[in-house]
Amino acid sequence: MRHFAYLTDDERGRLFAVPPGDITAGSPRAMLALALGATLYSPGTRPALDADAVRSAAAGATSTVWCLEDAIPHAAVGEAEANVVAALQRLDHRVAEGDPAPLPLVFVRVRTPDQIRSISLAAGPALARLTGFSLPKATAGSLGPMLEAIAEVGEASGVPLYGMPILETPDLAWRETRTAALGALAEVVAAHREIVLCLRVGGTDLSGLFGLRRDRDTTIWDVAVVRDCLADVVNRFTRGGEHVVTGAVWEHIPGPRLFKPQLRQSPFTEQHEGRLRQRMIAGDLDGLIREVSLDKANGVLGKTVIHPAHVSVVNALLTVSRSEYDDALEILTARGRGGVTVSGHGRMNEIGPHALWAELISRRAAVYGVVADEAALVELLSAGQRRLAEVLAGGEVRRA
Template identity: 30%
Template sequence: MRSKLFVPGSRPELFAKALAGDADGISFDLEDAVAETRKAEAREAVRAFLKNVEAVGRKILIARVNALDTPHFAADIACVAQPGLHVINLPKPETPDQVRAAADAIERAEHANGVVAPIGLLLNIETPKALRDAAALAAAHPRVVGLQLGLGDLFEPLGIDRREAAAVRQAMFAVRMAAGVAGVYAYDSAFANFRDVEGFREEAALSRRLGFLGKSCIHPSQVALANAAFRPTDAEIAHALQVLAAADAASAHGVGAYVVDGRMIDAPFAASARAVVANARRLGLLPAAAAHPTTHHE
């Protein structure tokens, strides 16, 4: 999921347009993008859309609900936990017990709504406490599929400049390490100034270098930028294919470490190469002859 586009739940006229766009994921926002007086209207609009399972296509569909301590959480979960939804994005969890409570609410709603495939939980890391305890939050329940950094909510109350590069890097690194502890993915924050194309590119490039899966988009114009930033380059794909071919040859000769293009390669690098090839295959970036370089590494 290179790109995830937020769509206000109170704007159902935008749902089909977002679905037809190039974002890998669509996040129906019931939280920040919806005025208090329109919360019920928004959740009903999202519920009605998700009931039309045939319209889902291949997009990853996400719903950002309101936080556990709001009067809207229970109703949000009851509405959006539908067969068409893949992930629920939970704002501001701070304790493992809160994560487990959210997971329990989702399970009850799944049973009530006839959901067969379990819906995942994407946890927003957007408070100092959540950042400190991010690894524990990520490991709190098997439903957790990822951690999403929320830099605006994290920085603004503390008076930290959202564009302070050192702070951004440190927060990204902490979230990526926490996600790594739990074996889930890390997903990048939104970038509010959608007219600052270079700023978005720079931040997306940084998050990719730090191992993030993709970036949130608040405007359709950011989708192409995110898709480009998190696309494996031709050079990366070619190198990954070389690594896998060399890994097969090394395995056949009982060799654990070997050299590709002057670099020492062993198991962690081969695993990374497999991930690059798998991602390239999903995106249709590999020619047929190269799509399955070996059966050993499928």
């Protein structure tokens, strides 16, 4: 699979200075974690999860999670498990029949280690269509058995599987217990390093512990108690670029607004895309753009989303700008020599302090590509919305 695969060759050549790279389930762990991008959630009770996955991939999604936890009633767990297994088997049949339609990386959000084992056993050969499991409410005590079950199933089946712990529990939310909780989690993650794909943060659960919920005009980084927790998670797990931390779910669909829009007019009017800007504002996508920008500024890459309209926006914002890429190349070329240079984009490049930043930029560029300029980014956003409209015209893409 490849990000923005719906672009024509001509569009890709015009919009990208460096095109997005190809990703497979067998790609290196660090690259695969970056490639998740906007992860689209579906309740495990959805009647056609496999068809939803195909349509979401057609609209640009590279990862999806089928939820057996908070998104479904407790009484529906058995039904949802059977539904997930049947969907995996239908996906496997598509592949066996040579269906060329791209598929996203599929994960199942589970409740217990036994659920990992039972789903894997029931899926049989169709387990090959699964990339891993999303592990909610991860603590040091609960995470170890979950990851051990994933390792056990992967070894028995020969299917490499990953775990994605979701950090969202009270011991992380409360300041007095957070440091110890993060330290204990880090030990468990280190012990299972090769099968931990990334760490996700549960912004909704963390906010809920304080009786808070951000509105469409407020980013998760404006909610102080949650921001402090996210900052400590990033501090603990992204040192040296070791792990990818992905962002809190964007849980809004269009609704009433209070504050001014957050999108500048000039990049859109210069490309004669004023109507695109208005549509994005009407769809609350300007708030999403603001939150993803703050995610990136704080070292958080990727995001859980609940609507397909969000997918292309998140993924477009994860592309690398030409100025970032040029500076990163200059820094990486001079690595080992030290010193300071003035970039052609009006910034000071300190070779030592900026070396890790440059390395991380080069990794992201290999996955999402380098857009030619700001105008190309606007056109990429427009192309994503057009593609979604085309997919919707052929049948509705799922809503959570």
